[in-house]
Amino acid sequence: MSETKDRPYHHGDLRRALIDTALDMLAADQNWTFTLREVARRSGVSHAAPYKHFRDREMLLRELARTGFVRLGETMTEAMSLDLPSARAQFVAAAQACIDFALRNPGLYRLMFSSDADKTIDPQLHDAAISTFGILLRLLEKGQRDGSFRPVAISAQAAAGWAQVHGLAMLAINGQLLEEKVGAEPVRAALDVLLNGMCCED
Amino acid sequence: MSETKDRPYHHGDLRRALIDTALDMLAADQNWTFTLREVARRSGVSHAAPYKHFRDREMLLRELARTGFVRLGETMTEAMSLDLPSARAQFVAAAQACIDFALRNPGLYRLMFSSDADKTIDPQLHDAAISTFGILLRLLEKGQRDGSFRPVAISAQAAAGWAQVHGLAMLAINGQLLEEKVGAEPVRAALDVLLNGMCCED
DNA sequence: CCTCCATGTTTACAGGAGAAACTTATCAGG
DNA sequence: CCTGATAAGTTTCTCCTGTAAACATGGAGG
Secondary structure, rough: OOOOOOOOOOOOOOHHHHHHHHHHHHHOOOOOOOOOHHHHHHHOOOHHHHHHHHOOHHHHHHHHHHHHHHHHHHHHHHHHHOOOOOHHHHHHHHHHHHHHHHHHHHHHHHHHHOOOOHHOOOOHHHHHHHHHHHHHHHHHHHHHHHHHHOOOOHHHEEEEEEHHHHHHHHHHHOOOOOOOHOOOOHHHHHHHHHHHOOOOOO | OOOOOOOOOOOOOOOHHHHHEEEHHHHOOOOOOOOHHHHHHHOOOOOOOHHHEEEEEEHHHHHHHHHHHHHHHHHHEEEEEOOOOOHHHHHHHHHHHHHHHHHOOOOHHHHHHHOOOOOOHHHHHHHHHHHHHHHHHHHHHHHOOOOOOOOOOHHHHHHHHHHHOOOHHHHHHHHOHHHHHHHOOOOOHHHHHHHHEEOOOO
16 A cells, blocks of 8 residues: 555646646636636645746746747657649648647737747757758758748748748637638638739739 | 716627737737637626627737738838839838837737738738738839849849748747847848848859 | 705725645555 | 665645726716
8 A cells, every 4th residue: 555545745747737737728718817726726636836847937938939939849850751743732731730839729829929938048849940940941941942942041932931830820819810801721821822922913 | 877887788889898808918928829818808898798899809819910010011101102222222221110020019920920810811911911912013023124133033132031030030939039149239130131141243 | 155066085795816835645665 | 675865746825917896976967
């Protein structure tokens, strides 16, 4: 009679448990207004225990955001790996994957880009974000080399692409990309505007 | 001896004062972690007084956001009114104005697009946001009519334009549009990508 | 002049963040 | 096998917040 009864004093992997609980709550309410104490309670642990693993509430939030970036990166990479005919198709696939991810996890996605997940004070979070951004960057580089994308400053193109995808994701989350207004495939239509250009002449 | 001494019991326009104080604090720290009590304190009023004007803390935040949208709209309209040669130039001017606004008021701008300024539960805020968005919409409509912009579904083009501008504003705020990476005029360069298109052939 | 109502104030309370001090389990070395 | 040291929990405490309720005040209209 030693282990499973009455919860052992030491949790085993409380850090992981806290993260998972918080992710669950985030997914359930689509917001991160939950309190640290509530997370502790649901993890069956005293309200001060989390402080052994996270300096403060925001540090937990940043860890959630980091997880989000990792998952988003996986999703995008996976979507791109479905060998597609052109760089353009790959870009669209990655963008769609990102926006789908946002729609499936609106709370998490918002957190990832909110000021509560401050990348300037958390190298790990920063790296995770950069790494995901890097997927897009490499895609553009390859596309420029094989002549699919216009040969302009890579950073400008990346900024435009990233801004577009993220902006569309936010619009999508907020339900501002409605079929009746933008047609059957609003995301596709909007991406085409970027890909083809907005102006009539170059 | 009746007025200026010892503050009169009734403030005169506490609602306005609370908003202004909160805007000041937002501008000072570039975040909205301030407490309602602190706002009351700085307005020289008891900590419960604000509840006579705002149901709760979030209602004040939404009012700040609403003010932000109004101001942003004014700024963009002003920028566009500098009679410019083309619809394209007007679009660039409006976009630049939006991004400049974001850079000058990063905290306010973030609040405007954060989930703490929930447009789905505040018609006034929603209207203000729609109204500002409308500026872009009308610009695009005019541009399509005079043949400056490609004749695609107006909503798709608006979504793309809005997403681009907002996305760039966020990148700019976060210091992710650095000169050494994107050249001397990063915003201009990124906007050109949208205007000219990313792909080589149509 | 008196009374009403919007706008303030005081008081009260249920929580939360986080610090400090205390408790347990585990593990490494003698 | 005992013995600390240490990591990971727990209890307790303080300060602060949001918000509700009851009360005060003063200006405007009858």
